[in-house]
Amino acid sequence: xxxxxxxxxxxxxxxxxxxxxxxxxFIGSGVVEAACKTVSGARCKQSGMFWSxxxxxxxxxxxxxxxxxxxxxxxxxxxxxxxARNDALAxxx
Numbered sequence: 001x002x003x004x005x006x007x008x009x010x011x012x013x014x015x016x017x018x019x020x021x022x023x024x025x026f027i028g029s030g031v032v033e034a035a036c037k038t039v040s041g042a043r044c045k046q047s048g049m050f051w052s053x054x055x056x057x058x059x060x061x062x063x064x065x066x067x068x069x070x071x072x073x074x075x076x077x078x079x080x081x082x083x084a085r086n087d088a089l090a091x092x093x
Contacts, residue, residue, distance in 0.1 A: 039063050 008015075017027050026032075043049075043063055044056050051059070065074045 035067070039067055 021027060040060055040063075043059060044051055062071075062074075065071050
Protein backbone atom coordinates (compact mmCIF):
# COMPACT_ATOMS: atom_id res chain seq x y z
CA UNK A 1 0.00 0.00 0.00
CA UNK A 2 2.83 2.40 0.89
CA UNK A 3 4.58 1.69 -2.40
CA UNK A 4 1.41 2.38 -4.41
CA UNK A 5 0.72 5.57 -2.49
CA UNK A 6 4.31 6.71 -3.01
CA UNK A 7 3.96 6.14 -6.73
CA UNK A 8 0.87 8.35 -6.95
CA UNK A 9 2.37 11.07 -4.77
CA UNK A 10 5.63 11.12 -6.76
CA UNK A 11 3.93 11.04 -10.17
CA UNK A 12 0.85 13.22 -9.67
CA UNK A 13 2.27 15.89 -12.00
CA UNK A 14 2.46 13.30 -14.80
CA UNK A 15 -1.13 12.15 -14.35
CA UNK A 16 -2.91 15.09 -15.97
CA UNK A 17 -4.89 12.82 -18.29
CA UNK A 18 -7.63 15.33 -19.09
CA UNK A 19 -5.03 17.91 -20.12
CA UNK A 20 -3.16 15.34 -22.21
CA UNK A 21 -6.30 14.17 -23.99
CA UNK A 22 -7.33 17.78 -24.70
CA UNK A 23 -3.89 18.32 -26.26
CA UNK A 24 -4.43 15.30 -28.52
CA UNK A 25 -2.07 12.88 -26.76
CA PHE A 26 -2.97 9.21 -26.59
CA ILE A 27 -3.55 7.72 -23.14
CA GLY A 28 -2.57 4.08 -22.84
CA SER A 29 -0.18 1.87 -24.69
CA GLY A 30 -2.42 0.46 -27.43
CA VAL A 31 -1.38 2.97 -30.09
CA VAL A 32 2.32 2.53 -29.29
CA GLU A 33 2.05 -1.26 -29.26
CA ALA A 34 0.27 -1.26 -32.62
CA ALA A 35 2.93 1.01 -34.11
CA CYS A 36 5.71 -1.25 -32.82
CA LYS A 37 4.01 -4.29 -34.30
CA THR A 38 3.60 -2.54 -37.64
CA VAL A 39 7.14 -1.18 -37.81
CA SER A 40 8.90 -4.35 -36.68
CA GLY A 41 6.52 -6.97 -38.03
CA ALA A 42 6.29 -5.45 -41.47
CA ARG A 43 10.05 -5.70 -41.94
CA CYS A 44 11.56 -8.34 -39.70
CA LYS A 45 8.91 -11.04 -39.63
CA GLN A 46 8.40 -11.63 -43.33
CA SER A 47 8.69 -15.12 -44.70
CA GLY A 48 12.31 -16.22 -45.14
CA MET A 49 13.77 -13.30 -43.15
CA PHE A 50 16.70 -13.99 -40.85
CA TRP A 51 18.29 -11.14 -38.92
CA SER A 52 21.14 -10.78 -36.49
CA UNK A 53 20.21 -8.69 -33.46
CA UNK A 54 22.48 -5.76 -34.51
CA UNK A 55 21.14 -5.89 -38.08
CA UNK A 56 17.52 -5.92 -36.95
CA UNK A 57 18.15 -3.06 -34.51
CA UNK A 58 19.71 -0.93 -37.26
CA UNK A 59 16.92 -1.59 -39.76
CA UNK A 60 14.22 -0.96 -37.15
CA UNK A 61 15.91 2.28 -36.06
CA UNK A 62 15.83 3.53 -39.65
CA UNK A 63 12.20 2.46 -40.07
CA UNK A 64 11.26 4.35 -36.88
CA UNK A 65 13.06 7.45 -38.12
CA UNK A 66 11.25 7.18 -41.46
CA UNK A 67 7.88 6.58 -39.77
CA UNK A 68 8.49 9.68 -37.65
CA UNK A 69 9.07 11.69 -40.83
CA UNK A 70 12.60 12.57 -39.67
CA UNK A 71 14.60 10.68 -42.29
CA UNK A 72 15.86 13.81 -44.07
CA UNK A 73 16.95 15.34 -40.75
CA UNK A 74 18.72 12.09 -39.82
CA UNK A 75 20.75 12.00 -43.04
CA UNK A 76 21.68 15.69 -42.75
CA UNK A 77 22.96 15.12 -39.22
CA UNK A 78 24.85 12.00 -40.30
CA UNK A 79 26.52 13.78 -43.21
CA UNK A 80 27.45 16.72 -41.00
CA UNK A 81 28.95 14.35 -38.42
CA UNK A 82 31.14 12.80 -41.14
CA UNK A 83 32.18 16.24 -42.36
CA ALA A 84 33.08 17.30 -38.81
CA ARG A 85 35.43 14.32 -38.64
CA ASN A 86 36.98 15.41 -41.97
CA ASP A 87 35.55 12.42 -43.79
CA ALA A 88 35.15 12.57 -47.56
CA LEU A 89 31.37 13.13 -47.33
CA ALA A 90 30.15 16.68 -48.02
CA UNK A 91 28.14 18.90 -45.68
CA UNK A 92 24.38 18.56 -45.95
CA UNK A 93 22.36 21.64 -46.85
